[in-house]
Amino acid sequence: MNETTAASASASATDAAEAGDAPVVVGEGVRKSYGDVVALDGVDVTVGEGEVFGLIGPNGAGKTTLVRALTGTTDAEGTIRVLGSSPSAVDPQRIGLLPQSFDPPERLTARELVDYYGGLYEDAREVEAVLDDVGMADDADAWYETLSGGQKRRTCVATAIVNDPDLLFLDEPTTGIDPAGRRSIHRLVERLAAAGTTVFLTSHAMDEVERLADRVALLRDGGVVAVGAPADLIADHGGRPRLEVEIDGSPPDDGALETASGALDGVGTAATAGEPEIGATADELEIEATADGLRVLGVRPEGIGAVVDALGEAGVEFESLTWAEPSLEDVYLRLTGEEYSPRAGGGVPDDSLDDGGDR
Numbered sequence: 464m465n466e467t468t469a470a471s472a473s474a475s476a477t478d479a480a481e482a483g484d485a486p487v488v489v490g491e492g493v494r495k496s497y498g499d500v501v502a503l504d505g506v507d508v509t510v511g512e513g514e515v516f517g518l519i520g521p522n523g524a525g526k527t528t529l530v531r532a533l534t535g536t537t538d539a540e541g542t543i544r545v546l547g548s549s550p551s552a553v554d555p556q557r558i559g560l561l562p563q564s565f566d567p568p569e570r571l572t573a574r575e576l577v578d579y580y581g582g583l584y585e586d587a588r589e590v591e592a593v594l595d596d597v598g599m600a601d602d603a604d605a606w607y608e609t610l611s612g613g614q615k616r617r618t619c620v621a622t623a624i625v626n627d628p629d630l631l632f633l634d635e636p637t638t639g640i641d642p643a644g645r646r647s648i649h650r651l652v653e654r655l656a657a658a659g660t661t662v663f664l665t666s667h668a669m670d671e672v673e674r675l676a677d678r679v680a681l682l683r684d685g686g687v688v689a690v691g692a693p694a695d696l697i698a699d700h701g702g703r704p705r706l707e708v709e710i711d712g713s714p715p716d717d718g719a720l721e722t723a724s725g726a727l728d729g730v731g732t733a734a735t736a737g738e739p740e741i742g743a744t745a746d747e748l749e750i751e752a753t754a755d756g757l758r759v760l761g762v763r764p765e766g767i768g769a770v771v772d773a774l775g776e777a778g779v780e781f782e783s784l785t786w787a788e789p790s791l792e793d794v795y796l797r798l799t800g801e802e803y804s805p806r807a808g809g810g811v812p813d814d815s816l817d818d819g820g821d822r
């Protein structure tokens with residue numbers, strides 16, 4: 464069985480052991496239902512010391528419920544150990560939690576809020592240093608209610624790290640934060656991880672998780688469907704590098720597709736020769752129709768010229784070319800079933816699917 468593949472995949476203790484870390488978080492058979500809704504259906508998860516562990520999955524997959532179960536903010540069946548204790552017994556000083564929904568008092572300034580939450584711990588960091596960490600030093604005197612959405616989220620992140628936790632849960636930390644703010648949060652996570660903090664991160668931003676996480680678990684319908692290092696997940700589930708060929712904003716008919724396909728017959732080896740790139744294991748080019756042109760799968764960067772020449776010789780006139788290598792987003796789309804898939808026989812894909820899965 465492939466390590467990152469299986470319906471029964473779990474973020475196992477073995478994975479953590481392979482990463483060389485002692486488990487800081489262990490969940491075994493974690494189950495949680497809300498009435499008839501099964502939010503967690505027997506989740507196994509293990510996070511090693513110092514790891515940045517990413518949790519991804521569609522809306523309603525159970526991510527927040529798992530964070531809540533692991534932090535003891537909701538009850539759940541199964542075995543949960545956090546820093547060697549049950550969640551309710553763990554020293555609060557050692558844990559930081561940024562919940563997905565967090566509504567601190569509105570009529571306190573960012574500085575007062577960080578100071579207030581720091582006061583809940585025996586030992587807290589300097590308020591100014593924490594504000595600086597999240598990029599709020601210049602806006603620290605504004606009431607929380609007057610801050611922008613992104614500034615509010617940064618202030619909330621500050622309250623989660625004010626106790627200098629050994630284990631930090633961040634449930635969608637960058638939601639609503641602008642690109643510069645996101646980068647500052649990314650750098651903060653990287654600094655914390657470099658200093659030995661274990662980080663459990665949920666996010667819908669696949670680039671963020673791919674960049675930050677040592678390992679990633681994909682949750683779907685309350686169960687872990689894949690777990691592994693981002694690069695391993697991408698190699699196993701990300702698909703092949705591809706060249707998107709936009710043809711005058713319209714899909715090709717079957718005849719044009721056949722012509723283009725025939726033109727590529729002779730360039731397969733040239734375009735795909737060399738060491739396999741991530742996700743490019745097959746040595747044949749494949750072609751499929753998209754809503755506005757063609758997609759050629761299996762193209763490595765050094766093969767782009769040969770493919771373009773062949774399409775040109777076959778009379779395919781294109782508006783633009785975009786080359787992309789597989790990413791964690793492709794893994795997500797494939798394993799959640801949200802991936803674009805062409806009709807059998809290379810027909811034109813459904814627009815909505817293409818929008819969701821195309822890149």
Ligand SMILES: Nc1ncnc2c1ncn2[C@@H]1O[C@H](COP(=O)(O)OP(=O)(O)OP(=O)(O)O)[C@@H](O)[C@H]1O
Nearest residue numbers: 497500501502520521522523524525526527528529
């Ligand atoms: N307090 C609650 N009462 C009833 N049902 C709930 C409650 N909290 C979560 N659920 C349900 O449990 C399931 C999992 O929800 P959860 O919030 O854990 O998903 P999620 O993966 O975090 O989603 P999102 O990406 O939208 O934040 C959903 O079907 C949700 O409707």
